[in-house]
């Protein structure tokens with residue numbers, strides 16, 4: 001009998017303990033954790049990410065945290081992931097669609113060799129200019145060719161010139177989700193065979209598995225169907241191998257194979 005009581009007490013204590021642990025909120029701005037607890041995500045940040053985060057990226061993260069749209073930023077762990085990936089594939093000529101204040105752009109610029117290049121596009125230059133002084137101070141601004149305006153027409157012009165075909169080692173797509181498939185149709189020619197395209201936010205706040213009548217923020221609901229459709233289409237595209245990772249808000253890596 002006493003044993004049962006003790007066991008019950010222990011179970012209650014461990015449940016309370018677990019509840020306490022899961023209630024610890026992580027501090028990363030803009031991250032929608034897909035891990036089983038925020039405490040686990042915070043553990044990753046504090047153990048492996050923040051101690052190795054380059055100083056300029058930390059500075060840019062702090063600046064971005066004060067901006068009203070900070071939810072849009074790439075998280076520090078995803079920045080670290082991108083940096084590792086770019087180095088693993090020896091990327092040199094790259095593209096980014098959707099810059100915001102430039103956290104993923106800076107991660108890319110720092111990871112590329114001295115003569116590396118990033119064609120960076122965003123309809124909003126003001127936000128890019130918030131981060132630009134940090135990028136300049138870090139000594140990597142010479143790698144960036146920033147173009148203000150919608151990305152699709154720029155891609156259309158590039159696709160017309162065969163010289164651009166197969167010229168990119170890596171592309172990071174992190175902009176208007178309703179255009180992801182339109183981007184893909186053009187990027188598949190611009191990235192080299194063996195090159196990688198990363199499509200960001202492909203788990204879209206977890207809404208990809210939410211019932212259609214679940215409460216959702218307006219913008220989440222609006223783009224949800226596009227993300228669902230894109231995920232289905234990319235999984236069926238024989239020109240690429242894919243890998244959808246639960247990093248950040250979900251990132252789908254596509255390696256061009258034909």
Ligand code: SAM
Pocket residue numbers: 072073074097098099100101102103104105121122123124127149150151152174175176
């Ligand atoms: N990669 C960024 C970072 O690390 O902080 C986050 C990008 S944010 C999620 C999306 C960006 O896409 C916004 O800055 C927005 O202005 C830009 N955008 C939206 N529509 C666009 C378009 N048609 N062409 C280019 N950029 C666009």
Ligand code: CA
Pocket residue numbers: 072073074174200201249
């Ligand atoms: Ca994103």
